[in-house]
Amino acid sequence: MPWSHYPEIEEELILLEEFIQKNIRSRNQLINEAVNDIVQSGGKRLRPAFVILASQFGKYNRKKVIPAAAAIEILHTATLVHDDVIDRTKLRRGQVTVSEKFGMDMAVYVGDYLYTKAVLLLAGNVPEKKLGIIAKGVKAICEGEVDQYQHKYSIDTSVFTYLKRISRKTAVLFGAACALGADIANCSQKVAKSLIKFGFYYGMAFQIKDDINNYTKTQYEEEKPVGNDILEGIITLPVILGLRSKPDLKEDLQSFLNKRGNATEEEAAHVIELIKESGGIEQSRTLLNKYIERATRELQNLPDNKHRKAFERIVGIL
Amino acid sequence: MPWSHYPEIEEELILLEEFIQKNIRSRNQLINEAVNDIVQSGGKRLRPAFVILASQFGKYNRKKVIPAAAAIEILHTATLVHDDVIDRTKLRRGQVTVSEKFGMDMAVYVGDYLYTKAVLLLAGNVPEKKLGIIAKGVKAICEGEVDQYQHKYSIDTSVFTYLKRISRKTAVLFGAACALGADIANCSQKVAKSLIKFGFYYGMAFQIKDDINNYTKTQYEEEKPVGNDILEGIITLPVILGLRSKPDLKEDLQSFLNKRGNATEEEAAHVIELIKESGGIEQSRTLLNKYIERATRELQNLPDNKHRKAFERIVGIL
Structure with a gap:
């Protein structure tokens, strides 16, 4: 059960599941x-x-919170479906993706359908102002994903570019x-600000x-191949920081990327090994811990x- | 100039263009x-x-109407971009499509981006209730398009199925x-009902x-190949009605469809000629006129x- 992760709001999450099931049905x-x-x-x-948790810091209103929470999950699912179209992902969460099982074409519409369902739920339950915040969030996701797509196979991605990208792609939502x-629960401005940060x-x-x-992680734990990102030409933090400490890595990596997915399995394994040995992962953990600290500080x-x-x-758990 | 079609609202449509230009910009x-x-x-x-025209039947409020009208056009454009992904359309309005010029992947995000922009404009300018109506419209479009996609190459499409599909795909919006x-202009219920119908x-x-x-129409007039629909396996009214009056057509059409786009140009030209000769086009005109009559009657x-x-x-002009 997914909600066993959050015992404090187990009851709400059961209601959430029911609500999602009931509200995603189509005539088709x-x-x-x-x-x-x-x-x-x-x-x-x-x-x-x-x-749900954020709204517990004010006057909790189940009737408004559950539909809004469902909308956010449906919205997130819509972006996953479209990402899988772009990345030609075959497996997600260990299951065959919509684009793989039903075709890319269906996946485009299923994403649109889910997005629209989310808008419908929000329109009925959330004040207009907040709807704008959510839509801006989705706009940011689009811009983040396009940026990632544009910089595929580009070895010169900076830490700044990476952070800007993931802020749009993930953090904003x-x-x-x-x-x-916070808004639904009428939290004070101070509390709302800390929650958002x-x-x-x-x-x-x-x-x-x-x-x-x-x-x-192993393929089994992640439900996708090890080093999947670099295999798809996506340059993430471990690589960016690895290149900084081990400039030698650049030549091997560039010649691997030049093959644009046509490299052999041995070549792929070799370049993944080089990335692991570059120190980029350890340095990424340092930056990860900085963000964990900032998040924890806001909670105080x-x-x-x-x-x-x-x-x-x-x-x-991170 | 597109707005020369509607001299009564020319000034509003110039403002609309300016508004659209200003509001679709992205950081990317x-x-x-x-x-x-x-x-x-x-x-x-x-x-x-x-x-704009509908809102002239009540208290016209430019500040609210222009953003809403822009949102509808942007929404429509978003659906076109995604349709072009699905149909692999190379030309639209005589121009290379987004999916052809920038790739299918970009086109998925550009559609999402435009859709989100539309939601943002609506969220800021339209009462929540109305936003729901629009979202239901987009949901209907998705369902109509999926239905069309599902029934590609399926010769047994009925008139009823076709009408239901185009109502979702086009008429609902x-x-x-x-x-x-009508809603923005606070039209009376009677007037609003007639406008919607x-x-x-x-x-x-x-x-x-x-x-x-x-x-x-010729390829030049339509900016796409003659008989493009049947070439893509989409069965529309002229074919459905043609099959009814000339059951002989079925065999040729079926063997053409079985080739799923791998038929020769001669075979394609032949089957398009058969459809033209079937009487389906003339009968489609009869049904077209019925809807024109209904629309005209509502205007009374x-x-x-x-x-x-x-x-x-x-x-x-239809």
């Missing part, structure tokens, strides 16, 4: 099938948990999830961790209750 | 390029004109454009006309003013 059977596959594929429901929860820093840490895991500005403890535990 | 240069290409490629601005205009019937007629043109329920005359003229 094929859409239903595709949507069920992806929505039920066992995501951790991290973003909706952030909406975590911040928006907190903003949404916390969400943002957590999102940064979350993505850096994800990019580290791509090199350190919040009232000390079981919901703050839940956030602390979620950060602790 | 590549997105900007792609978006400029598609938005400036000379669409007829039919849907925003419907928003024209109805929503009128609903939006008019928009819907117009949309049905518009799509049937488009599907007829696909067989009757509206006050007789220059804006009603503008709608009458727009229907007359």
